Amino acid sequence: MSGPQSVDRALALLDAVADAPGPLSAKALARRVGCSLSTVYHLLGSLTARAYLIRGPDGYALGPRVPSLHRSFQRHLGAGAAVAALLPHVRRTTGAEVYFTAYRGGRITVIDTTAPLTDTQHPFAPGLETRAHATAHGKALLASLSRAARRRYLADHGMARLTERTITDEERFEAELASVRERGVAVSVGEADPAYTCLAVPLPSRPDHALSVSLPLEDFRRRRGEISSLLTLAAAAFPTASE
Template identity: 90%
Template sequence: MSGPQSVDRALALLDPVADAAGPLSAKALARRVGCSLSTVYHLLGPLTARGYLIRGPQGYAPGPRVPFLHRSFQRHLGAGTAVAALLPHVRRTTGAEAYFTAYRGGRITVIDTTAPLTDSQNPFVPGLETRAHATAHGKALLASLSRAERRRYFAGHGMARLTERTITDEERFEAEVASVRQRGLAVSVGETDPAYTCLAVSLPGRTDHALSVSLPLADFRRRQGEITSLLTLAAAAFPAASE
């Protein structure tokens, strides 16, 4: 096995390792990617040597090269020191978890967040956002696109119903993004998770970047005005051209 197929198989090994709760054995990886054990060992060698994976007594886990890639990923999408300072500030002032999200190349990605990695209850986590139609940050970013661009986006990602509040109709979503543009604020009340609300605003001069917060629905109902004001002020103070 060589060429593109080999590269594809090697990359396919990284996903189950990343998704697993703990290390995975070579045999488990072979079952998950559907190839022979000898092929898996052949591919694990260079991935381990280059630091993308590490091998321990229990199996394979993400390696020391991964944090470097993540930092590089953040930097390329505009999450520099200004964002690193912004998110904790928003967390302190609002008492809600804060997020930085970007649109690029037809994809929406949560780049960084103040939510602890151990918070398994929080429905908004770093990584590719496949539920943009149901999240405030997704609405804020999609509102900056043309209708034709939104149609292309949804042709590739769909509009799955996640809760009874989720908007799954294109015309209703168009009315929603029109409201987002008018108010300068996107809100998702229980559309992704019935227990959570999120609010988002675009950053100054960067309609492809969004700042958002999430909080339990009960807290939102009690503090809606306060949270909206604090989020808007934080975004307005962000430099229009960050590193």
């Protein structure tokens, strides 16, 4: 087997291992990917040789090449030393979990966060953002796009109803984004997750990036103005890409 089908199946194996709670055997991977065991062994050999996977007594797990890919991913999307310093600073000043998000190539991605990676219950995690219409960072980034680009994004990704507060009507969403542009701050009150509110501001020096925080609803009600000001100040101080 060679060509695009081989690449696609190798990536499917990598995804299956990444999504699993623990190591997976070759037989389990063959069932998940839907191909023969001999094919799986062939592809696993290449993935382990390149250190994308490792083979242990309980099966296959992610290998040491993966963290370096993540670091390169962050660097390519603008999360360098400035972001590494910014996020914990905002975490200390606001007392809320912090996120750095980017719009690139028609997709919105959470690049980095102060939320512990081991907290699997946290509703916002690094990776592709599929709920941009319901999150503050998604609104902040979509508000900076042209109407045509925004329509393409929503056509590609949809506006699923996630909670009773989620905005799913395009015209109402446009009005919401007009308010975001006017205020300079995007807010999502229980739209992506009923237990959380998030606030976001675009970075003046990098309009395709956003800085955001998430916090429980009660904290938001008490500290909305304070946190909005802290976020705005932090974003304004962020250096340009050339600095």
